[in-house]
Structures are given as C-alpha cells and as structure tokens.
Amino acid sequence: MRSEWEVNQAVDKYANLITRICFLYLKNEADTQNVFQSVFLKYLKYNKSFESDEHEKAWFIRVSINTCKDVLKNFFHSHTVSLDKVESAFMTEPPQHPEVLEAVLSLPQNYRTVIYLYYYEGYKETEIADILRKKVNTIYTWMYQAKQILKKQLGGE
Template sequence: MRQETDVEQAIEQYADMIKHICLVYMKNESDTEDVFQDVFLKYALFSEPFESEEHKKAWLIRVAINRCKDVLRSFFHRNTCSLDEAMAVAAPDSGDFSHVLEAVIRLPEKYKILVYLHYYQGYSAVEIAGILHKKVNTVYTHLARARAELKDMLGGDEGETGNP
C-alpha cells in the first residue's frame, strides 16, 4: 500500500490525463468518475515500485483503459440505461407518459422487473418465468398485482387501454 502523499501527488500530476482517457471511453461524466476513482484506488493499493516516472504514467494509462473496457463489457452497463434515457423513450410518439414510468419505478422490486420485461421488452409470462427461474403462475400473479398497484397509483380506470 502506498503512502497517502504518494497517492495525492499522483492524482495531482495525472488526474487530468486519466479523466480525459476515461471520458473518451465512457462518454459520460458519472461513469468517468467511477473509473477514475477505481484507477487511483488500484494505484493506492499497488505496492510494487515503478522503474521510472514514465513507467508509473504508462501503468496508470493501462489501468484506466483496462478498467474502462471492463465496465463497458459488464452485464450491468450493457443492459441498463440512465433514468433520463428511460424517460425519453417511455412513450416517444404519444403524449407525455413519464408519470407511468415513474409509477413503474415506484413498484416493489419483484414487480418492477416483471413489468419492464413484459411491457417494455415484450416478453411473455412463460419467457419471463424462464429468464427469472420462477413458476409461470407466479409471474402471472405478480403481473396482476403489479397492474393493480399501478392502477391505484395512476388513478383507476382513467386512460386504460384494455391491454392485459
């Protein structure tokens, strides 16, 4: 483990460079900040000495690039989107239905994923049961309960389209 002063010096010296590398790969500020922190945490925990200042710089660059690639390859990163992106595509061609998405987000976890998979991704209850390793009847029951909760949250039958 490195001395605190050594870590602070490295951050002061290389912060801009690492941040720019991360921003190029990650294309957003929040992921860039996460990777930036990971890089310097790894540096703080890495106890081997560097041959030269250039070796340290090259090591930091390599760690930043590898961490960016790891995050971009991760299941979570590939299969999620920000809340802003979700709100933008909630119903792009028909009115403002952001309140519906907000209601879905407020559902309990066990219902939220089912509603998302069924209504937003178009999976059937049988397919969802296979994906989540649940019984088909459990999926049907939870979807019905989720619809009931959404109906209460959104104010009853108003605006209902009759879709199951």
C-alpha cells in the same frame, strides 16, 4: 500500500489524463468518476515501484483502459444508454474545433484510443503499441484507418 502523500502527488499529476481517457471510453461523467476512483484505489494498493515517470504514466494509462473495458463489459452498462453531452464533460473549456472532437469521439474505440494517445498525449506509435499490448504494425494500421475516416468525415486533409 502507498502513503497518502504519494497518492495525492499521483492525483495531482495524472488526474486530467485519467479523466480524459476514461471519458474517451465511457462517454459519461458518472462512470468516468467511478473509474477514476477505482484507478487511484488500485494505485494505493499497488506495492511495486516504477522504473521511471514514463513507466508510472504508462501504468496509469493501462489500468485506466482496462478498468474502462471492465465497466463496458458490465451487463447493466451494455444494456442501457446514456446521452450525456460529450463536449461539456470532456473539457472544461469549449473546444476550438468541436467538429474535430465530435469526429474523433465517433471513431471506433481502438481508433479513438490511438488517436488520443498520439495527438493529445504525444506518444509515439511504438510506445502506444507497448501501452496497448499490440504490435506496432497494428498501431500503424489503426492510425491510418482512423485518419482516413476522419478525412472523410471532416472533408479534407
């Protein structure tokens, strides 16, 4: 079990990342907060050490995504609809281009995830493939298809 200091350091380091990923999947603040707590509880109980900071960050991303998917599979969640305001919970400051954010959030989940990891977190396609446990060509395809959809929705390049 990890020390309180280690967990506090991880919360300081990864809180924003995990919150954004969870909100990207769940689209409501309450579920995002629940998953956030679950992720750090799993970290607290995780006894293995990480090879590097990047490995630790990838672990947090993977656990966050998997936990969000578990929430989405839940019967209650799949049979209810929440209409929380996406913009207010996603960012503390108003987005510079709300139409872009709205378009990204309207993408299918797999496209949303690769766009987020690539443009917002700065991962390369090969790294995204490792994190999502998909083939690199799948990531390239999803990126291309997501860009085509965004291009149509936003009317331009």
